[in-house]
Amino acid sequence: MGPGPSNIYPEVAMALQRPLLGHLDPDFLEILDQTCERLRTVFGTDSAATLPLSGTGSAGMEAAFVNFVGPGDAVVVGVNGLFGERMCDVAGRCGAEVVRVEAEWGQPLDIDRVLSAHPAPKLVAAVHAETSTGVRNDIAGLAAGKGEALLLADCVTSLGGIEVRLDEWGVDIAYAGTQKCLGVPPGLAPFTASPRAMERRVEHPQSWYLDLGMLAAYTGPTSGPAARRYHHTAPVTMIMALHAGLGAVLDEGLEVAIDRHRKCGAALQEGLTKLGFELFAADGHRLPELTTVTWPEHLLPAGLDEAGVRRRLLHEYGIEIGGGVGEWAGRMWRIGCMGHTARPRNVTMLLGALADILGR
Numbered sequence: 001m002g003p004g005p006s007n008i009y010p011e012v013a014m015a016l017q018r019p020l021l022g023h024l025d026p027d028f029l030e031i032l033d034q035t036c037e038r039l040r041t042v043f044g045t046d047s048a049a050t051l052p053l054s055g056t057g058s059a060g061m062e063a064a065f066v067n068f069v070g071p072g073d074a075v076v077v078g079v080n081g082l083f084g085e086r087m088c089d090v091a092g093r094c095g096a097e098v099v100r101v102e103a104e105w106g107q108p109l110d111i112d113r114v115l116s117a118h119p120a121p122k123l124v125a126a127v128h129a130e131t132s133t134g135v136r137n138d139i140a141g142l143a144a145g146k147g148e149a150l151l152l153a154d155c156v157t158s159l160g161g162i163e164v165r166l167d168e169w170g171v172d173i174a175y176a177g178t179q180k181c182l183g184v185p186p187g188l189a190p191f192t193a194s195p196r197a198m199e200r201r202v203e204h205p206q207s208w209y210l211d212l213g214m215l216a217a218y219t220g221p222t223s224g225p226a227a228r229r230y231h232h233t234a235p236v237t238m239i240m241a242l243h244a245g246l247g248a249v250l251d252e253g254l255e256v257a258i259d260r261h262r263k264c265g266a267a268l269q270e271g272l273t274k275l276g277f278e279l280f281a282a283d284g285h286r287l288p289e290l291t292t293v294t295w296p297e298h299l300l301p302a303g304l305d306e307a308g309v310r311r312r313l314l315h316e317y318g319i320e321i322g323g324g325v326g327e328w329a330g331r332m333w334r335i336g337c338m339g340h341t342a343r344p345r346n347v348t349m350l351l352g353a354l355a356d357i358l359g360r
């Protein structure tokens, strides 16, 4: 069986085959500038400090904390999955006083509890789309009630897949990843910070590489007093790929792409329910791009465990789905339908393959 559905947009595959430009080539700098502009459009922000960081989504998370949180700063983190947990780890390493507000896996965060967890936090952080549970958290609600605090949102699995409107909502800091709904290989972290956040940066971040002051100067204008200053060698090929992926999304229309994710997710969730699976994420808070399911024991064929079913999907049908993580390992599936893979034909193919394997 050949490779199965890939979430890489065809325009991205083409960009990856273009001749390599030098990192100082004016043609590349033009592409870098356009990439920052396209990121502003998909994030829904006018912020000047919007750029692709050279690193995966977790580098975005690290930059989001290390530039805004110093020793003793109070940080409230909403935790209802693996990535909220990771935020606590990162904030703790910055020396923050971390106040965790937990919700059960599969449930959304309680916005009022998060907002009232500390009288005057420097920063409130939450994951928009929890990839470990398939739950959407209400970032707009958190932003509306943030008061003096800075609001930080992890948009790794939301950007390009569900609505993200940072300026309209009042989000100060956000990061994403390229390999989820943007349909680009892993390797960059789209990042943005509002002017309000940029004024409240820590003076000497405990990271040289992720220091936003230097990074913002690097993606600054080509000439003038604030002209671009070398910081590190940009991963040229990946930026060309992101440029193409954002181009594909914007050519299709951001709203149209989001609607495509919504329809595919709805069809997938309906089909899985008909096959006998149980949707894990709370109703009304389910992500279309990442569906989580559990199953009654009798659903799996005798002699085949859940990992066996996933192996057959991969080897016989070329379809890869994710297993559960944390305490849900072996008891849950996480099915991504995002980026270029969010197509009705892929939903039909997966449901058909599962019906075959399960003998239904």
Ligand SMILES: *Cc1c(COP(=O)(O)O)cnc(C)c1O
Binding pocket: 056, 057, 058, 059, 061, 083, 127, 129, 130, 131, 154, 156, 157, 177, 186, 187
């Ligand atoms: C994937 C993911 C990350 C981490 O991104 P990497 O590219 O793996 O470093 C962070 N947050 C969320 C919500 C994710 O889904």
